[in-house]
Amino acid sequence: MSAQTPTQTLARALTAPGLRARKGGEKIVCLTAYTTPMARMVDAACDVVLVGDSVGMVLHGLDSTVQVTMEMMILHGRAVRRGIRRALMVVDMPFGSYEASPERAFDNAARLMAETGCGAVKLEGGESIAPTIAFLVARGIPVMAHIGLTPQSVHGFGGYHVQGRGGTRFQLGRDAHAVQEAGAFAVVLEKVVEPVARQITGRLVIPTIGIGASPACDGQVLVLDDMLGLFADFQPKFVRRFAELGTQAEVAIAAYAQAVRDGSFPGPGHVFADTP
Ligand SMILES: Nc1nc(=O)c2c([nH]1)NC[C@@H]1CN(c3ccc(C(=O)N[C@@H](CCC(=O)O)C(=O)O)cc3)CN21
Numbered sequence: 001m002s003a004q005t006p007t008q009t010l011a012r013a014l015t016a017p018g019l020r021a022r023k024g025g026e027k028i029v030c031l032t033a034y035t036t037p038m039a040r041m042v043d044a045a046c047d048v049v050l051v052g053d054s055v056g057m058v059l060h061g062l063d064s065t066v067q068v069t070m071e072m073m074i075l076h077g078r079a080v081r082r083g084i085r086r087a088l089m090v091v092d093m094p095f096g097s098y099e100a101s102p103e104r105a106f107d108n109a110a111r112l113m114a115e116t117g118c119g120a121v122k123l124e125g126g127e128s129i130a131p132t133i134a135f136l137v138a139r140g141i142p143v144m145a146h147i148g149l150t151p152q153s154v155h156g157f158g159g160y161h162v163q164g165r166g167g168t169r170f171q172l173g174r175d176a177h178a179v180q181e182a183g184a185f186a187v188v189l190e191k192v193v194e195p196v197a198r199q200i201t202g203r204l205v206i207p208t209i210g211i212g213a214s215p216a217c218d219g220q221v222l223v224l225d226d227m228l229g230l231f232a233d234f235q236p237k238f239v240r241r242f243a244e245l246g247t248q249a250e251v252a253i254a255a256y257a258q259a260v261r262d263g264s265f266p267g268p269g270h271v272f273a274d275t276p
């Protein structure tokens with residue numbers, strides 16, 4: 001890998017205002033990444049790299065995102081930053097880091113931006129968190145909103161259920177408009193029924209980024225490990241596996257174990273003689 005000059009490192013082709021301007025145009029493509037090598041691969045093909053708090057479930061074995069900490073987001077954020085040249089990097093604010101007050105939210109969002117070098121933060125919630133979004137935006141922090149199924153509220157929801165059925169569609173509409181009015185540059189719609197996702201996308205002036213929210217959205221996001229077939233604990237219905245890397249890894253690991261046990265690895269080509 002060639003060293004990057006400081007200027008190249010700072011140059012960011014994609015910005016929050018730039019993505020906002022894509023409303024209704026070219027699809028916004030987003031995937032998560034938690035490490036430098038994964039970030040490099042996502043950066044090469046996508047517009048947005050999301051350091052999702054899903055990292056807690058995918059890489060750390062936690063059973064929800066509720067236990068994810070600022071320290072985890074910063075550590076993974078710093079790793080991801082080193083792999084990005086062009087994409088917009090967005091870091092999830094973890095549960096407990098932004099709900100208590102706009103001031104607390106600002107301190108933590110500023111810390112995420114300063115310590116990871118991300119270009120925006122994402123936080124979960126609609127109408128109720130909109131004043132906090134406005135507080136951050138007014139102070140120079142681009143915010144991606146996230147409504148519908150908000151996994152940090154899994155204990156309040158009682159599960160990862162589909163959102164927007166029946167009368168709840170009206171609250172979802174209010175949430176969408178509230179985060180837009182608060183100044184969010186885009187909004188993630190998670191596991192929202194198709195007609196509601198379509199209607200919200202049609203009414204908002206900011207892009208919607210769907211995950212389980214139909215192709216009507218202005219963009220799409222998935223957890224990278226899900227679409228690569230690397231995450232096996234559960235699979236939401238909205239995931240398409242574009243590869244089966246987990247199966248390939250299992251096969252490779254079993255082959256390695258067998259080769260070590262039967263003496264065929266290391267072979268002649270992996271051995272060092274005492275003279276060069
Ligand atoms: N690997 C991974 N992928 C994700 O999309 C993801 C995470 N982790 N962690 C954080 C949240 C949690 N999310 C989830 C988690 C579970 C379901 C899920 O199991 N859905 C089931 C039905 C569950 C129910 O109705 O109670 C489904 O079939 O879609 C969906 C989204 C999305 N996020």
Ligand SMILES: CC(C)C(=O)C(=O)O
Nearest residue numbers: 032052053054188221
């Ligand atoms: C699934 C996306 C939207 C997310 O919030 C995450 O990865 O944490």
Ligand SMILES: [Mg+2]
Nearest residue numbers: 052053054092
């Ligand atoms: Mg998240």
